[in-house]
Amino acid sequence: MDMNYCSFCGGPVILKEIIDDHLPRYFCEKCDSVHYQNPKVVVGCLPIWEDKVLLCKRAIEPMRGYWNVPAGYLENGETVEEGAAREVWEEAMAKVTIDYLLVVYSIKHINQVYILFVSELKEPVFDIGVESLEVQLFSEEEIPWKEIAFNSSAFALKRFFENRKVGSTKVHMGEFIFKDRIRK
Ligand SMILES: [Zn+2]
Incomplete structure (x- = not known):
């Protein structure tokens, strides 16, 4: 992300x-600070009840009206597990x-890592949070599939069902590739 001014002293960088x-x-030549920029961490989870997964229909852009795995930015002072549970x-x-x-x-390309x-x-108790239009359990x-908001969510859902089929708790590494979206 472009940066014009120092967040410490307001000088030009x-x-x-x-x-x-x-x-x-x-780099700020006024106060000699180096400003490192690093990816943001997005945390979330697939909430399971019996054979079903809980998904949320987004009430906010981007991809408003599309279904998503509950997820959002990790906050300072949180473990990734705490952040994932908070998002749900x-x-x-x-x-x-x-x-x-x-x-x-x-x-x-957008400097994000999803965990x-x-x-x-x-318990099978849920309701519509402020960032959701609908919340529903799906087998x-x-x-x-055609209304899933993000590739990361589709990837996670597919890998979850694969794991479940063979009784595995394998971790899957993924990466967004532009051509995946164009192919669609
Ligand atoms: Zn400065």
């Missing part, structure tokens, strides 16, 4: 080669217990 570093960094609470008003790590998914778990609903046959 320049892109500068730093000795012993492999990338140019934003915010989007689906449901309490979950984290089961296992399912997916680590990199999206290089998605499988979780269990403590594998009922998943609205």
Whole structure:
């Protein structure tokens, strides 16, 4: 992301080669600060009840009206598991217990890393959170594949059903590739 001003002193920043570093960094010549920029972590989970997965229809852009795995940015001071469970609470008003790590998914062009778990609903109780239009349990046959919001969610759902078929708790690594979207 482009940066114009120093977040410490408000001075102008320049892109500068730093000795012993492999990338140019934003550097403030007024207060000598180096501003490192790193990917954001998105956490979430597939909440499971019996043979079904809980999905949320997004009430916000991007991809408003499309179904998604509950997920969002990890906050400071949270473990990834806490963040994933919080997102389920915010989007689906449901309490979950984290089961296992399912997916680590990199999206290089927007600097995001998705960490998605499988979780269990403590009870089949959920409601529509502020960022959702609908919240619903889906069996594998009922998943609205053409209305899934993001490749990361489709990837996680597919890998979950694969795992379940063979009784595995394997972790799957994924990466967003542009041609996947164009092919569609
Ligand atoms: Zn500065």
